Amino acid sequence: MEFKIKRKSVKTVTTGSLVDVYPHDLQMYKIPPTDNISLQEFESLALERLTLLRCLATATTLKGLRIFSEEWTDFVISDLKNQGLKYYAKLCEKSGCGTLQPDLEARRKDHIAHFILRLAYCRTEELRRWFISRELELFKMRFMTMKTDAIDSFFKINNLCYTNISDDEKNELIKYLRESTFYHNNQNIENFKFYKVKFYEVLDLVKSRKVYLRGGYAYIPHKDFISVLSAQFRMLLRQSLAVACHHLGEIEQDERLVSLLKGLHQSYSGNDFISDTKVTVPIESLDFLSAKSFPLCMKQLHEHLRSAHHLKHGGRLQYGLYLKGIGVTLEDSLRFWREEFTKIMELDKFEKQYAYNIRYNYGKEGSKKNYTPFNCLKIINTNVGPGECHGCPYRHCDSGILKNKLKGYGLDAQAVNDVVDMAKKGHYQIACSKYFDAVNKTDLGLGINHPNQFFEESQKLLKGDIKIEVKKEEKSNIVKTESNNIEDMDFDEITEWKE
Amino acid sequence: MVGQYDENVLPDMLPVYYTRLFPQNLFCRWLSCGNSPQPLSNRELSFTLADDVYLRYLSINNQKEFFTLLQKKCPHKLDIGAVYNTKPSVGRHDAVVLARELVFDIDLTDYDEVRTCCQEAKVCDKCWKFMVVACEIINAALKDDFGFQSILWVFSGRRGIHCWISDYEARTLDSPGRAAVADYLCLIMGGENQSKKVHLGSDNLHSSIRRALIVIDKYFDDIVQDQEFLSTSDRLKSFLKMIPDEALRKQVQENLERMPTSSIDRWKCFVNNYNQFCKENLHGMRKMKYLIEEIKIQYCYPRLDVNVTKGFNHLLKSPFSIHPKTGKVSVVFKPDNAKDIKLDEIPTIYTLLDDSSSDNVQHQTNMRTAVKNFQELVFSLEKAEAVRRKTEANTSLEF
Known part of the structure; x- marks a missing residue:
């Protein structure tokens, strides 16, 4: 062929x-x-x-x-x-x-x-x-x-010409290079050759403050060329995939x-919880549902909203999309947020500044995209700033605060310790699964990948449906190790x- | 001063303000970045009219159109968006953003967990010092590290400052680039449930952080005295939460609680305590190597609204727009002079247009200075653009 x-x-x-x-x-x-x-x-x-x-x-x-x-x-x-x-x-x-x-x-x-x-x-x-x-x-x-010689020939083959900075320039900057370049203590920076590239060629180093910047240029040692290359590689691949997608029809x-x-x-297509809304959930039941069926990240947002009658943008987005995912209709959603927000602000202000965003989440405004609820990894990797309480509590809470919260919810000491331990070790999703077991009084040990999955599994248990749903078998005979593809995705x- | 004027007179005053005082010519030249007419007509403007009616996707071709539009709509607030590939009013959904100044938005409400003098919308000369520190730190980083030249600093109208960078490289920077610059400048991370929000590790301190600390140190004692971070038991409690080591925390707590409430003395005592503790525990200090620096940063380092910087099409209030609630003009200031700004010397639309006001003369002078600052920037931006276009033309000829 x-x-x-x-x-x-x-x-x-x-x-x-x-x-x-x-x-x-x-x-x-x-x-x-x-x-x-x-x-x-x-x-x-x-x-x-x-x-x-x-x-x-x-x-x-x-x-x-x-x-x-x-x-x-x-x-x-x-x-x-x-x-x-x-x-x-x-x-x-x-x-x-x-x-x-x-x-x-x-x-x-x-x-x-x-x-x-x-x-x-x-x-x-x-x-x-x-x-x-x-x-x-x-x-x-x-x-x-x-190896070094292989690297050299790779540069030659790909026409990547860079010249290192002069010794004079290097000596002048050495104090700053030592402060700002990321290197291991056992290496001697005096022996490094440094190269000057524009800062936007090494965004990953800029982002994490691992490179010395001066006048728009980044000073990188030889080993950091991988950043320049991978930025180029990424861009090339992104463009090529767009081209490939365009020509998919022909293929x-x-x-x-x-x-x-x-x-x-x-x-590789996991559930994105976008169209599972055959059941509608009335907002009157949210307080009740939040006790057992909400994961901690959402429960915390719910409680903050109820007590402070306000959530910052990140929180509104995370919680609003989740509510959509569990089956709260747009009308109910508007009513829910309105009832809380208008306790501290004029109705007029709410309608002008906040209602738009709620309709937006449901794909009724702006680009009219039907947004999907956030999954765990998106939530875990989100930035949480001062005054905000969204994100993943296992990652974005001090362990003392987390412990008190869990105790406050009546979890027994053993369960509290288990959850906090896992969170400390950085296993946020396992911590969440332990929390699931504790509040729902089971020991399923589910892999939680999505707050809406937490909700559905808990509802299943409460309603006495089938205990554990067998994970959907892959139809294809492709590769045997395909079973937890959601996680990978x-x-x-x-x-x-x-x- | 503001209180004695009525928001309801705004509709009468705005047309006069726009005609007599708003620097329309400089405004259009700044927006078109010396490339007229293309980018100007494709630039999104947005007006807020009375009763919070928003008009988005407006655009103008030249200063004359701008003047007419201002007279016709008389906006209470003026916002600026991105430059699109078409006129924004035409194809708003498939429009592609071509350029946009790199912007920063720093708002005092983000300091609510550290400032003690005011909360939320309130602001005073004491908490303005946070803005001075923020402005000096960010300005130095943009100039020295990223090599940007055309940096415009603007008072946001109530409780913060905006920064607009018009350099070609900044205007055309893509969103990963903007995100990287924002993250480079962001040191404070964590939400309501995290007490310690700054982690500098135990390796060498990056040059940019050292430079920021030098700025902070210039103002730190003043700010500690103004804010009294450590004077009450509640404040002390949240301060102690930032000390990760239990033994040190206990020591500090005991020592500080015994002292008089002056925060500056308590801070000095804490620093001595810490140094002593370091000497006694040479090992196990790794995670606290930069504790002093981390706490200073958590108190004083700029808190950026990163979403404004990362987003390409975020609208931002225009320089010389009026803040509808305070009546204050969004004046342009020089970063070196940020420390001399007094909040009640910032001109308001009411005093500028009222000859009988006691502040009239002073506010007129300050308004003129602001326009002059703006003018200087626009001139140097146009010069830089001319040079850039010339080099560009030369290099393309060589091919």
């Missing part, structure tokens, strides 16, 4: 020898492949790449390893070997410019597989984001494990591909926000 991505760009790989096409283990994937491959190879390459990307996600979420740490990389590489993906393990472990046949073959597979998955993951914003995050992790990991005329490509991404947002 023929596999071609139509692009406006006229650059194509001339079918020379593989050595010319793939001079280096690490690629920027700027040019799509033009080879003919069999349908079978197409499918297996796609699945292997998927396994690779999932393996990265597993290392971070399920294993809880710190991303790009030594243990993390070790886990990824050994997992790849166990899954029979030796060629990926090799590409990740010691990237270089070898010219042996297996090296070249591995690079070819890497190249083609990357482009196949672009097709599968260009459909929606959420899929794109997941894909970009994983590919970026992969790229960074491979760059970091590379999907081939029915043999449609089922495969769709199958791939379908296995959410995880993608973590990296998006942290970077």
